[in-house]
Amino acid sequence: xxxxxxxxxxxxxxxxxxxxxxxxxxxxxxxxxxxxxxxxxxxxxxxxxxxxxxxxxxxxxxxxxxxxxxxxxxxxxxxxxxxxxxxxxxxxxxxxxxxxxxxxxxxxx
Amino acid sequence: xxxxxxxxxxxxxxxxxxxxxxxxxxxxxxxxxxxxxxxxxxxxxxxxxxxxxxxxxxxxxxxxxxxxxxxxxxxxxxxxxxxxxxxxxxxxxxxxxxxxxxxxxxxxxxxxxxxxxxxxxxxxxxxxxxxxxxxxxxxxxxxxxxxx
Numbered sequence: 001x002x003x004x005x006x007x008x009x010x011x012x013x014x015x016x017x018x019x020x021x022x023x024x025x026x027x028x029x030x031x032x033x034x035x036x037x038x039x040x041x042x043x044x045x046x047x048x049x050x051x052x053x054x055x056x057x058x059x060x061x062x063x064x065x066x067x068x069x070x071x072x073x074x075x076x077x078x079x080x081x082x083x084x085x086x087x088x089x090x091x092x093x094x095x096x097x098x099x100x101x102x103x104x105x106x107x108x109x
Numbered sequence: 110x111x112x113x114x115x116x117x118x119x120x121x122x123x124x125x126x127x128x129x130x131x132x133x134x135x136x137x138x139x140x141x142x143x144x145x146x147x148x149x150x151x152x153x154x155x156x157x158x159x160x161x162x163x164x165x166x167x168x169x170x171x172x173x174x175x176x177x178x179x180x181x182x183x184x185x186x187x188x189x190x191x192x193x194x195x196x197x198x199x200x201x202x203x204x205x206x207x208x209x210x211x212x213x214x215x216x217x218x219x220x221x222x223x224x225x226x227x228x229x230x231x232x233x234x235x236x237x238x239x240x241x242x243x244x245x246x247x248x249x250x251x252x253x254x255x256x257x
Contacts, residue, residue: 005127026130029159030123036216060130060148062155063224067216091148098227099207099220 006031009038010057017049017081024057029064039072049081052108056087065092066099073104084108113139116177121162121193129158129176129191136178137187140250149228150187150248156221157191157244163217165195165242185251189229190243197238205234 007027013020019042027035043051051072055061073083084106088096096102115136119125130151137150158174166172177190198204210219226232229246236242 026127028123028126028155029163030126032216060151060155062152062159063218063220064159066218066220070218071216089148090145091152094227095152095220095224098223099218 007035007058007061009035009042012042014048017047018052019043019048019050020052020054022054022057026060027058027065027068028060028062032064032068036068036071039068040075043072043075043081046079049076049079050084051076051081052084052086054087055085055089055092058087058089058092061092061095063095063099066095066101069101069105077104082106112182113180114177115179116175118173118175121166121172121174121195123159123162125174126155126158126162129174130155132176133178133189136180137250140180140182140185140187142250146248146250150189153225153228153246153248154189154191156225157189157246160221160244161191161193161195161242163212164198165193167196170195184249186247186249188245188247190245192241192243194241197240198234198236198242199238201234201236 005026007023007025010022010024021042023035076083086108117132119128133154134147134151137147161174172193172195175192179188181188203209205222207223208219210217225246229248231247233245
């Protein structure tokens, strides 16, 4: 099977207290654990206060992605941090709206 | 045109969630859906199959999931059924409440059924404890201009 289909955390950049990361592929229950572990590693440093997730390269996401986002939000909110997303497809945007994720996650450009 | 039916059985494994999405998208193409409709249907099927993978056969149990679909060209509708022969759902109304999850520690969102409802035209869930669960969804595909 083509491993590339599964979502992975791609290129990440760190600027002061902000980590920006690109997610690529398909984020579902099967790939959620791997993405979760990658994002946790990126924000493990207590100095990281903001995580910006670029979803431009994400070709699919179902509700498994909601749990991934909420879990990282909990980690960052414990240190008064925040989480933002950008580059959402209309389908992923609807899942964010449906689940109320925009109450805790900022949508940025 | 006559209706067209397909039925596929596969192991309850996470790897088969994406497999089910690919299959339903390929089958649906016969009704000339828009890209948006294909994505909606793939999302709903992904949720239904994931529910079965996560909940139907707990504690490492093995089982099968059946994905069946019928294209109704006269009505420009797809009818999809995802079923398992697992433990069943004791309280369907509770399971369908948005944000309800039996696995918060696993970061499950409890939004699976809500997403199915949001992305499809109809959703019906029947279940019997110890016998399994059946999810039936329909979506109208007609009246659209194919994008590709």
